[in-house]
Amino acid sequence: MNELEWLNEQRPEVKDDEPGRVRARRELREHIRPRPDRRAAWRPRLAFASVAALVVTGVAIAWPTGGPAPAPAPTVLAPEAPAPELDVAPLVLLSERIAQEPEPQGDATLVIRSQQYPDDKAILGHDLYLDDGRYYYGATREELKAAAVNSRYHEPLVKAAIAAPALPPEKARRAMDVAVGGGNAPKVSRSIEDNHVWVGSMDALLAGAGRKDVRAGVMTLLHTIDTVKVTEEGELLKLTATDYQGGYTENLFVDAETGVPQKFEGGVPGKTPDVVVDYDVKRVTAANWADAAGEDAAGQAPAADADPSRERAAPAPPAKAPKP
């Protein structure tokens, strides 16, 4: 008997489990049915309701005046953009502008998010991304306080973004593709690589939203995707990716001055979005992130165990209030 045969002989016996199969199938069906596109809902990363949440209806933007933001109602994606489409150069300019920002304080980025589906209440989440690569997740502030490290999934994506401005575009794209592939990836067609760069850049942008080097790098990468359209919407830039099947479109809204992500929409234009995500981004120190979360967590007081002598969280550069 060779070692492979021995390995198979030793394999733990697994009996068929029909109730388990039925349960898993039902769960999958439930997962599919009410949320026809749960892009990124599989991991505790995207989306949370924010004080700075933008409630977008078409191109009209409401700016909350304070208090917890209500869950945004599902809205209808605007049909093809009435706003002027810009040359992609704005992303290059934005990258250069971001690079001129002063060095951010803190050592972590806190993203408070709301993910909204057409027939669901908002799904809330708190994501804490440390600059050293560790990622923590909690649905609530309290859960986040108790959380052990979730993963380091974003670390290579962030590194690829930071490296991008110093690399030739093709190498920068390839580096992000490899990062998305978990360290290695077969060379793929341009359109598939575009998709990988888009997805990886958005993940990196969230994980490094409080860092100017990451935001600048992400804008550099997004500039390389020929099919991404850039339009101005008030004080925001709307980045649109349409290279999907079935008319599905993704829109990422970032602050036009800072590149800080504000909102994500996925769906078919003209129909209710499959998912809308609002982000509230803060630059924090890992030691006192709870203070920052408390300011926005539905009126909750700052953490009782927080040391008030510590430096308060410095908000990431906020989006400007849109002009009325």
Add this chain to the structure above:
Amino acid sequence: MLSTLELPDATIIAASVSDPPAFAAVFDRHWAELRRYCVSRAAAVGEDLAAETFRLAFDRRRRYDARYADARPWLYGIATNLLRRHFRDAARRGVPLFTRAFGFEDDALGRVEAQALGPDLAAALKTVAAADRDALLLHAWAELTYTEIAHATGIPVGTVRSRIHRARTQLRAHLEEIHDERA
């Protein structure tokens, strides 16, 4: 017209982009094997991980590379990542946030994984690095080819070959050692 039983996975997955319920056919086709693999590696939790694999696969279906007709490598790749995360999280569970550096070595065969495998397998695989272990078990238990493992794990075929060779060598040495001791 072909039934879903005759269609390649890639076609079904592409159809599920506009017709999400179509994805259930992928589940029906691969659930039993994938669950068996996950439960073999992670005991009862493996069933949850197998179920999560299909949910993740559904969420990622737009990114499926249609050049691959058979979705098994894709599914096993997702499952492998979930298993790794499960083993890592289990090793780190209970460690408070920000209070100490994590000393966990990814290569170590952790307590949870060892318990699921049982004492003999755990003893045999404890010296096999995690990545080598994944490649070996994907080959032996999931019956993936080297090329399919490369696709599943995103590494070159040559690396898969060397990982499995290294793992088999270590496993063979362990078995010979046991044989000698018993003799």
